Amino acid sequence: MEDSFIQLDDLPDEILTIILKKLPNYQVLYSLIDVNERLDTIAQDSIFTSYLTLVPCRNDLKQFTNRMLHRFCDKILPIIGYKIQWLNVDSSFMDRIFLSTIYPNLTGLGLYNVALETARDLFTNTSYFIHIFENQLSSLVIYINEREEPRSSIKDINIFLFTQIFAMFNNLQCLNLNPFDLRVVVDSYEDCLYLLDGRFNKLNKFNVTICSSNVPSLPLINNKKKLSNLKCFLLRHKSVLLVYNTFLIPLLHRMSNLEELSLYFVNHNTPIIDGNDLEMNIMNYMRKLKKFKFNIRSVISLNNQVYLPSHEYIQNTFKNLKNNQIISCIDYFPKANEFHCHIYSYPYTWNYYDNITNNFHGGLFKRVYEISLFDERSFEREFFLKIAKSFPCIEELRLHNREPQKNDNQQWSIIEYPHLIRLDLVQTHENYVEQFLNNTKVCLLNDIDLRVDYNTLQRVAGNFTSDATRINCSKIKCLFLYNEPELSLDLKDYFPLAKIC
Known part of the structure; x- marks a missing residue:
């Protein structure tokens, strides 16, 4: 058919199914439904219909057109709606998809790129969404689109959504709410206990981050x-x-x-x-x-x-x-x-490892992207080589050490942090600032965010004239200065690409 994603030969059903499983389910359904009886039967198999994602990826935006959506709502979903058990939907398609047919066996739902106002409307008592799904969903995933939204608004909608969702969805067992990396973020111990007070006794998975350490004044x-x-x-x-x-x-x-x-x-x-x-x-x-x-x-x-x-x-x-x-x-x-x-x-x-000291045992931590280093004993070059080897994917490094290095003039191979984009050296001795900014000691990427004390930086960079630190300083994208006087022309010239804050 026109706009079909794939062309088919006369292959056995088993081989054809193996090939089609390599494609996203929505492409299989769009291309095969209503072509002929044989392909209809294959496409309507539970392999392709029980779990369906209608959320365009960045590289699929041009393919996921209004024409495709129209065909899904008019032709495909009315045929397979009763077979869908989990459905992921982009918020921009939500109304058309939910109202195109009934989904009697749907137990899991993912809502993506949901704006705050949309979320408020969707989970009110009079919403068609609540009327349709309140008694059948056991799993619900919500991705709030927090871009350009103030953090206070996201916190407010968090509270509203929890109140409404747990009150309305009687059979809910699993909830993932994402304005903060798929974690439920609460301020206090009491907030956590309120969510786990027993009224939502069908929950089987709970992921919580508690922010405050304040001890309650009341029991x-x-x-x-x-x-x-x-x-x-x-x-x-x-x-x-x-x-x-x-x-x-x-x-x-x-x-x-x-x-x-x-x-x-x-x-x-x-x-x-x-x-x-x-x-x-x-x-x-x-x-x-x-x-x-x-x-x-x-x-x-x-x-x-x-x-x-x-x-x-x-x-x-x-x-x-x-x-x-x-x-x-x-x-x-x-x-x-x-x-x-x-x-x-x-x-x-x-994804984070805090307060690494000289007693760090090593190992491989490929999933860690943020680390902090702290000790009252100096960090020598061997330590930083071990850190670079153990954390090959770090993007953010914070260093807190006021002790000068003992062997800072020794010759070593250049240390590389191939993914590092945020570097905090505010609470460090100037030895460490010099080490990270000297390109003969550390190789930095372009577009680094650097936090550093102005007086320390001025000494290390030789009043912004030293050639030893000039190359790495030219790679700084954002420079956050502490104890900063009025900006000098020498400083701006030394960091030609940096936004100085």
Whole structure:
């Protein structure tokens, strides 16, 4: 037929099906439905109809035309609507697609590129969308289009959507809401507990990020209802967790049927969390747990500490976790008067790795794009070579180290960070600023965002005349200066491509 994506020969059905599975389902349906009886039968197989995506990719924009949409709504969807179990839809097509036919077996729905106003209208009590799907959806994915929207508006719509969705969709088991990288973002411990107070007892997966570390002035919500249908729980705490025993442990004890658990937090002011603690307080309450991934840093004061555990002791506490590879790291920081114990499961599954010290064990972390480096001992060149090798895909690096390097004049091979685009050197000794800006030591990409103290930068760059740092400085796209006086012509000439902030 005209505009067909593919041309077919007289192949057996089995071979033809194998070939067609290489194509997106919507292309198969558009090209084969209503051509002839044989191709109709193949195209209407559940392989091509049970899961359908009608969201154009960037390189498909010209192909996904109004003519194609018209054919789907008039010809194709009325034929296969009863076979569709999961449907992904772009918001611009939403009304035409939903009203073109009925979807009696649809249990999963993805809504993409949804504007804030559209989201508000869609989830009101009088919406046709609610009337059609409120009793049949068990899984719902929503991608809010947050471009050019203020963060406060996104937070407001988050609250509205949660309130409406959980109140209206009686059979909902899984919700992914994305203004923040597919995570439910809440401000406080109380917000998390309100969402898990038992009224949405059919949820089986919950992914939450808690932003604030403020300890509630009032007692935490007294809720002991079991979350018996919850199979997967993922928690990240962006600040410092101060209520491990009073918030997190009681919450986890309500999830006795969990099969997958992921925890990421920094813990203050409680005993060190090690393998014994995790086994006694968490795993013993979750007999069905199959996957347990964690990244936990315990921080305690060195004051009045009679005994502090060794690395060997911490590692030995995980002897019963035979199916997991556990990495532990011990650090003492006399100036901060702190002891840190960092434990995490490996392979590492997070996209960020914070507070890497000289005791870093190495390894390969291909999924990590953001790292921060911190220590009270100097970072030498060997350390940065290890970082570059262990994190080949990093895009953002933050460095906090005030100690001068001991061997900064040694000759080494050039260190490369092939994907680095954001570099924060504000809280560093000038040795590290010089290292990253000297092209004989570090090779930077073009279009780097650099944050740095103005006085440190001026010294390292020889009052913006040094040739040693000129090449890397010419690659800076945005220069964020701290303690900056009035901008000089020398500075602007030294960073010819940079927007100076």
